[in-house]
């Protein structure tokens with residue numbers, strides 16, 4: 026089950042960093058989350074609990090089933106409602122809640138988490154910050170008992186759910202609440218829907234040292250991203266780190282030092 030707020034109010038903490046892209050980016054995160062879950066061999070069905078009509082149409086197209094957020098009483102109520110809807114049709118179903126803001130989600134990592142979770146009546150995975158929760162599961166016949174929001178890792182633990190202690194499942198833990206989270210997700214490698222938006226994160230300045238032929242670009246929030254351009258040329262693409270490149274366009278005079286536009290992209 027993937028709960029999703031109306032896009033007009035989703036991902037509010039990203040507003041300052043991404044401006045008018047925010048609702049589209051919130052949808053892209055949900056699309057990549059749902060696509061990743063549907064591609065996981067441990068997942069039979071993906072149910073999205075949402076009242077957003079645009080998101081409902083797009084996520085249905087990917088293969089998700091939509092359950093309206095009938096209670097309209099916050100995240101935990103939406104998840105209880107979703108679990109009831111799932112089990113009305115399939116009373117012996119195991120269920121898991123997964124946040125809709127996991128754009129780097131890899132099906133193979135979700136499979137490891139769900140395999141691990143299946144050993145316990147209730148289990149959860151802490152988010153990358155170690156404060157919240159990105160996944161909560163309940164075995165057949167067991168109530169989900171969601172207690173999301175804020176410091177939910179401690180709350181889920183206190184409620185008796187077993188914390189999943191797996192290494193190497195960063196893509197399932199990497200929820201995106203801030204611009205810094207988004208950059209980390211881009212470095213992990215995001216799905217195709219979010220990748221479309223990442224090209225819009227433009228750098229505002231750069232430094233370049235012609236002796237070392239390296240430099241750094243400054244993202245709009247002030248974060249420096251180093252790059253190497255041993256022999257860069259107009260329009261060249263230079264590898265930064267695995268999964269991430271910088272596009273460098275010169276002024277066309279061929280001096281190789283007058284960068285006019287630098288855009289961070291993922292592939």
Ligand SMILES: Nc1nc2c(ncn2[C@@H]2O[C@H](COP(=O)(O)OP(=O)(O)OP(=O)(O)O)[C@@H](O)[C@H]2O)c(=O)[nH]1
Pocket residue numbers: 027028029030034035036037038039074075076094097098099100103123124125126202
């Ligand atoms: N259906 C439903 N989903 C919700 C509700 N509240 C939160 N969610 C979803 O639950 C997950 C975690 O939500 P939040 O961190 O509260 O919200 P967010 O939109 O991700 O980010 P912020 O607006 O910055 O807090 C996301 O997938 C949300 O879309 C709700 O009332 N109903």
Ligand SMILES: C[C@H](OP(=O)(O)O)C(=O)O
Pocket residue numbers: 152156157158159172173174175176177178200202
């Ligand atoms: C829902 C909440 O997530 P966040 O506040 O990190 O988006 C949580 O971790 O319980």
